[in-house]
Amino acid sequence: MSFSQAVFANNRLLAALPHKDREQLLTHCEAVKLDSAQMLYRSGELIRHVYFPTGCLISLMRPVNDSAGLEVKLIGNEGVLGFTLMLGVDVTPFHALVHGSGPALRMTAPAFLDELEHSPALQQELKRYLYVTMTQLAQNAACTRYHVVEARLARWLLMTQDRAHSDHFHVTHELMAHMLGVRRVGITKAANSLLKQKFISYRRGDITILDRAGLETAACECYRADKDIYERILGEEHTFLPHYRDEPIAPHSYSSGMDGV
Amino acid sequence: MSFSQAVFANNRLLAALPHKDREQLLTHCEAVKLDSAQMLYRSGELIRHVYFPTGCLISLMRPVNDSAGLEVKLIGNEGVLGFTLMLGVDVTPFHALVHGSGPALRMTAPAFLDELEHSPALQQELKRYLYVTMTQLAQNAACTRYHVVEARLARWLLMTQDRAHSDHFHVTHELMAHMLGVRRVGITKAANSLLKQKFISYRRGDITILDRAGLETAACECYRADKDIYERILGEEHTFLPHYRDEPIAPHSYSSGMDGV
């Protein structure tokens, strides 16, 4: 199987891998198209496939009791679905809901684990992705606690746009309410406010971002916090090493003398 | 350096390690006493030490802007502080605040990383701990969103009691408000309700749990969810393997035929 540059380049995690590791990984991948409202994972179930989104959007939801639950992480072409596999647990604690149809690369869980074992670069990349994810989960908890719906909505729209790579996408108030864990009318009210400020426009589920800068002022600081942590840990400038200890990515790092190995 | 059974047995993560790995790890540990209100980590700073609590309580807080922030994880003798090191990032995204003075075992970050590299059992254990932590972070976000203060307080008291291993501990309304991200009077009101139901009693910061079962009915289901995920992934019955793939811990797992390696 062979994939064009365009295909893997659309997933930043894959694009960041060394050529050889990536090629090896891609031999196990198949291109699939994911459709909106598809439920890829259900909390508590076995992970059968790992997905590298290239042009779709996936929400991780943590269910509360039997109810709707709350979106805890948004995955686009900057990430991967199924990362908990690398922690040695093949059961997912989250629902994974597609809401932005598009292509993804998919591989079976066993193939993924096998590749992971043989690719230190992939391990490295995914460990950092895990770190970013943990931080974002915590950030999200705090955001959910402190910030009003309008700010959270603005943040969500920005995050979605970043991953959709387009200023136009399809999503209803109903769905956004589901994600943010609020009533539909709560979204309607907040969206209307953003509309009046001419930051966005929408019509029956078709949302257009008109003014990104405006949206950023309307959003809580969590948007920047999330983005900063991603850039710092997984941004363009970082390098790939077989062992993280060889090059700490901290602003300051241990002197080699302290390392003692 | 040599530690008695009593010392390491007080940390469940250490106690779960094979004898040899544990002994090796302990040679690098020093026993320290942590005091209430001590700030072990500050978000964004370098991790210098890893702590295995044996008789103290540590809260991980995610700061929002410059403000107080929100508690995102409670660490007692079932866990470890500094786990993000194993993800190859030596900067912590959380504040770590002691609020329950007591002993802990401490080792330097480089020593920890060195031991980690040479102990598959420790890797295994920490990966599972990470999985549990991620799930709890997500659960916490949902809880914070949906549940009322009284239920969240009951949950927090139960979690604290589990880690304090005593039905009596010291913590003021002010501090609990800080943890849950609510006003002090919010805690006063909720605590008063629990008091009237005779689930707890308190006097100037000295809290006593009178009726655990009662508290559990007052708490949201998140308490059980957290506990369940911990037991399932890190509970007594689980085994230690150099590679997770050798024995999936899922309720169902891949047939060896699927594994293909």
Place this chain on the structure above:
DNA sequence: TATCGTCTGTGCGTTAGAGCACGTACCGGC
């Protein structure tokens, strides 16, 4: 015994959001 700091309780008005219900506007299909 008096005093001061810490901890807890109460009493306002205010507000974001919940829950429920209904009205309207658009679109596609028969």
Place this chain on the structure above:
DNA sequence: GCCGGTACGTGCTCTAACGCACAGACGATA
């Protein structure tokens, strides 16, 4: 061109929690 489903808007009441302020209650120390 009617009709039914989907999506959005509005209008109410209700409540948990906020912000602020102050009052009481205990405990250590002078």
